[in-house]
Amino acid sequence: MPELTDIDRQDELDSLIHEIRDTLARHEVHEDDGGTDDHAPPIEDLLRDQDLERLARKIEPLHPADIAKVLESLPQNERLLIWELVHSDRDGDVLLEVSDSVRDSLIEAMDREEILNAASSLDTDELADLAPDLPEGMMQDVFTALPIDEREKLRFVMSYEEDTIGSLMDFDLVTVRGDVTIEVALRYLRRMESLPDHTDKLFVVDRDGLFEGVIHLKTLLLNDPETIVDEVMVSDVVRFHPEDSARDGADAFERYDLVSAPVVDEVDRLVGRVTIDAVVDFIRESSDEERLSQVGLTEEEDIFAPVRKSVRNRAPWLAVNLVTAIIAAQVIGLFEGSIERLVALAALMPIVAGMGGNVGNQTITMIVRELAFRKLGGGDIRLLYGKELKVALINGVVWGGVLGLVTFLMYQNPGVSAVMLAAVTLNFLSAAFFGVTIPIVRTRLGRDPALGSAVMITAITDSGGFFIFLGLATLFLL
DSSP: OOOOHHHHHHHHHHHHHHHHHHHHHHHHHHHHHOOOOSSSSOOOHHHHSSHHHHHHHHHHSSSSSHHHHHHHHOOOHHHHHHHTSSSSGHHHHHHHSSHHHHHHHHHHHHHHHHHHHHHHOOOHHHHHHHGGGGTTTHHHHHHHOHHHHHHHHHHHHHHTTTTBBBHHHHOOOOOEETSSBHHHHHEEEEEETTOTTOOOEEEEOOOOBBBBEEEEHHHHSOOOTTTTHHHBBBSOOBOOOTTTTTHHHHHHHHHHHHSSSEEOOOOOOOOEEEEEEHHHHHHHHHHHHHHHHHHTTTTTTTTTHHHHHHHHOOOOHHHHHHHHHHHHHHHHHHHHHHHOTTTEEEEEEHHHHHHHHHHHHHHHHHHHHHHHSSSHHHHHHHHHHHHHHHHHHHHHHHHHHHHHHHHHHHHHHHHHHHHHHHHHHHHHHHHHHHHHHHHHHHTTTSSSSTTTHHHHHHHHHHHHHHHHHHHHHHHHHO
């Protein structure tokens, strides 16, 4: 039987989601037609429905990530009903896979015992990821239920910020001494029931647990069994400290094609490892946060979030946008007489503002991306200003010239065409300047450089574009 591809699996998931929606819709209609009570029946009664039992059988074999995908694709009431169909021993794994906003809604629907059972099924590093979303006071109960050594590991992981290597590492690794033979190492591996996920190498340590190097699995298989491990191990390897930036770690994983890497403390004692799956999750979450923050949104809201929560989440930056729109309107009002005398200005000024906004967003995206992976020194910043302003100047002259030609063909007015060329060029330069300045200043202030950047640059290019275009037209045409 041929193996399913990612596309096949996605098609199966889409089909299951549609089936769930249709089944629950039919069930809802049936309840509305046959019931006399205005209140919905308890979930326990719904679970006895034959259709829901069939759905439960289809959900049971799914990977936790696929179950998370199904839950994220459903509205709140349907999501909670399907959540009840997930077997309790898989709750913890699914909670780790869903988005932050969906996780909050699922945990809110669980009772204390269910949450404790879900938490107890997770490894220490996984539990540290879930801990911030648990109800207040619940984490202490979870902590108390852990064995002493697991408590220490959990305390260790939770002591690091979310954007550090320490928050990404796990303790599920295989170590071997450097003074043993490959045959001894292989016998040790054969006695294990299974290897930790993403095991591509063993970590070599001395008697005191100090890190010495790594030996790859292929090295174990291809060398003479009597060879001593430290003769074929690699000592010059990428290693991290718990305090290192997760961004730097992700960059190293990409640059060196890593699958796993050791984490050592200040005296080179091996304390854990980082694996590619944790790095990929970090990159994905960071990318999602960046896209949302550029327009002033947060991960607290998903597509099916309650209306009140969505309104509250979006209100602050809409208020900022309202203020900037009023400023832009006031700018236009300053040149009301000019617009009345030359009506073409009213039709052309949105083009100047719109194209400037596009340039600003392009520049901000590039700068935020660069800031995400490294700190910029004074020389780097000067180079960026020079490069972006040169690009803006060239694009302004080229595209301003195109717009000037189009304007001349439309209005047969060479003065308006010249003003259009100058205004587009100047607004492009302004957009590039502030596109570099906004994220750098926010970074220097210790803020997220992407947060609300699209809103701010749009406000600047709108107001600035109107002012530049109408100001030039007033000076030279009227």
